[in-house]
Amino acid sequence: MPDYDLIAILGPTASGKTPFAVALATVLNTEIISADSRQIYRGMDLGTGKDLADYTVNGKQTPYHLIDIADPGYKYNVFEYQHDFLAAYNTIQQKGKLPILCGGTGMYLESVLRGYKLLPVPENPELRAQLAHKSLEELTGILKQYKTLHNTTDVDTAKRAIRAIEIEEYYVHTPVDEREFPKLNSLIIGVDIDRELRREKISRRLHQRLNEGMIDEVRRLIEQGIAPDDLIYYGLEYKYLTLYAIGKLTYQEMFSQLEIAIHQFAKRQMTWFRGMERRGFTIHWIDARLPMEEKIAFVQRKFKEI
Secondary structure, X not given: OOOOOEEEEEOOOOOOHHHHHHHHHHHHOOOXXXXXXOOOEOOOOOOOOOOHHHHEEOOEXXXXXXXXXXXXXXXXXXXXXXXXXXXXXXXXXXXXXOOEEEEOOHHHHHHHHOOOXXXXXXXXXXXXXXXXXXXXXXXXXXXXXXXXXXXXXXXXXXXXXXXXXXXXXXXHHOOOOOOOOOOOOEEEEEEEOOHHHHHHHHHHHHHHHHHOOHHHHHHHHHHOOOOHHHHHHOOHHHHHHHHHHOOOOOHHHHHHHHHHHHXXXXXXXXXXXXXXXXXXXXXXXXXXXXXXXXXXXXXXXXXXXX
């Protein structure tokens, strides 16, 4: 096997990247590290599409890392993800295995594939007070004034925008940390799914998860003491289902707005991945419709090309 440190499998939501990663991990007898910014939360299962059953093939479960590691309501960040990724990566490597990174959160993926040097950013109560009464449009305008925008693909609430401004303001006034992050030789595989097929799968999955109890999951989280605003912070399913649960949206409004938001999110994911290519990453794209055996053979051929 060539001298790769990591295999990364990325793709938009509903592309089938998790079953692919699990099938590959089964063949290589290895483990998976998740790169999903919401699947880290316990109890947030249907809304984040964990599909933990996908990790079991023929009765054998593939070990996974960085899923269910934080409590709902906690504001996990990219710095913490880097730290936790390295811990999981080293654990797998010490077993003599080649880790597989799998997910669709562009900032998480790029932070470890590029080896960003990041600082943990504390809260700035003074800045938050100054921004508290500004609209999302005003906050977005302020954010655009910074030279570098932090994860602008997912700033869809005022709370998220304030945190993004807080991070950028901190970086402006704080010297960059020279903390070392390993340079990884990564084989990056992208799962490319046709736009119409992606839309069809997204809509089908949304119906399925609603039927499986996704609304009850959100209500249960609220009953457990998670503030609605904290759930709305996580965006997508948790934003719209919470607004429905607290009576701000009708069921039909919730469904149609959420469906549109997920389609837009998948489009933004692909925009991020194409941006990664412009920033120097080599992503080997594979058709999502190929049979699993052909997908695995594709990866094996890429190993031999070095």
